[in-house]
Amino acid sequence: MTPDLMEEGARRLESHGLAPTAGQTESGGRNASYGRVHTPGEVDVTHGRILYLEDVNVSFDGFKAINGLSLDIAPGELRCIIGPNGAGKTTMMDIITGKTKPDSGQVFFGSTIDLLRYREAEIAALGIGRKFQKPTVFEQLSVFENLELALATDKGVRRSMVFALTGEEKDRLSEVLLTIHLADSAARPAGLLSHGQKQWLEIGMLLMQEPKLLLLDEPVAGMTDEETERTAQLFLTLKGKHSLMVVEHDMSFIRTISEKVTVLCEGSVLAEGTLDEVQADERVIEVYLGR
Numbered sequence: 001m002t003p004d005l006m007e008e009g010a011r012r013l014e015s016h017g018l019a020p021t022a023g024q025t026e027s028g029g030r031n032a033s034y035g036r037v038h039t040p041g042e043v044d045v046t047h048g049r050i051l052y053l054e055d056v057n058v059s060f061d062g063f064k065a066i067n068g069l070s071l072d073i074a075p076g077e078l079r080c081i082i083g084p085n086g087a088g089k090t091t092m093m094d095i096i097t098g099k100t101k102p103d104s105g106q107v108f109f110g111s112t113i114d115l116l117r118y119r120e121a122e123i124a125a126l127g128i129g130r131k132f133q134k135p136t137v138f139e140q141l142s143v144f145e146n147l148e149l150a151l152a153t154d155k156g157v158r159r160s161m162v163f164a165l166t167g168e169e170k171d172r173l174s175e176v177l178l179t180i181h182l183a184d185s186a187a188r189p190a191g192l193l194s195h196g197q198k199q200w201l202e203i204g205m206l207l208m209q210e211p212k213l214l215l216l217d218e219p220v221a222g223m224t225d226e227e228t229e230r231t232a233q234l235f236l237t238l239k240g241k242h243s244l245m246v247v248e249h250d251m252s253f254i255r256t257i258s259e260k261v262t263v264l265c266e267g268s269v270l271a272e273g274t275l276d277e278v279q280a281d282e283r284v285i286e287v288y289l290g291r
């Protein structure tokens with residue numbers, strides 16, 4: 001959650017006579033990228049790629065966390081990223097979202113938008129949404145109000161306490177409530193939701209901003225089997241309309257949703273293909289899946 005969304009949430013809570021809960025977020029400083037600041041232009045996907053990384057390198061104190069990383073994602077694709085701890089998966093997402101600037105390489109959104117020229121908030125505004133591992137929602141606000149709040153930042157009306165939803169926005173909010181399986185819980189305080197429902201709500205908050213590309217970091221960690229299954233269905237619904245990059249360790253979840261899987265290791269792509277293909281790859285078995 002960006003500072004401006006935090007501020008807006010605090011104002012909303014005050015207007016309800018509620019004090020903002022300290023530690024509203026649990027994401028350890030790695031927060032979701034809300035806060036669209038301007039209307040995004042169209043992303044040029046005529047070359048069949050919504051995201052394109054070429055020979056990207058990042059070192060931390062001489063340690064190469066990302067090492068000649070190249071990959072691309074097609075519009076509407078649902079790409080799964082797997083790999084051992086420390087492979088560079090989070091750092092790759094940090095680079096795409098502008099949190100970390102690489103030492104060298106290219107990172108393009110569509111064919112024309114050079115992401116390395118933009119700051120984190122601007123990249124969110126361009127239509128790249130990021131979901132961190134832990135849910136980040138305003139627990140004292142209702143599900144509906146959380147979604148409304150995501151729209152408020154989208155509309156650039158952070159300073160106004162009250163704004164009227166247009167018919168189109170009401171429709172979007174209703175559609176998102178259905179998509180995230182929370183239509184029956186619209187009036188519930190978010191704090192009363194289960195862990196899985198909070199995750200869906202946060203995904204819904206991103207969806208309110210109509211992102212073109214969604215980056216999701218371990219979305220089913222800590223979920224029950226039923227919640228994991230519902231999340232798989234949710235992602236399959238989102239695919240096509242949005243492009244998704246999903247980092248996950250849960251192999252049965254990946255089997256349910258995946259088309260193409262990329263295996264990262266030591267900061268670069270070790271293997272790419274269907275889950276069956278990468279699971280049969282000796283190098284992947286060696287470094288990640290075990291024998």
Ligand SMILES: Nc1ncnc2c1ncn2[C@@H]1O[C@H](COP(=O)(O)OP(=O)(O)OP(=O)(O)O)[C@@H](O)[C@H]1O
Binds near residue numbers: 065086
């Ligand atoms: N800011 C930083 N400073 C120093 N080293 C870092 C920093 N960020 C990441 N690293 C190192 O870079 C490597 C890649 O880390 P990263 O978090 O991207 O891996 P990961 O694939 O996401 O791992 P995991 O599956 O455990 O989340 C690790 O060795 C990590 O310790």
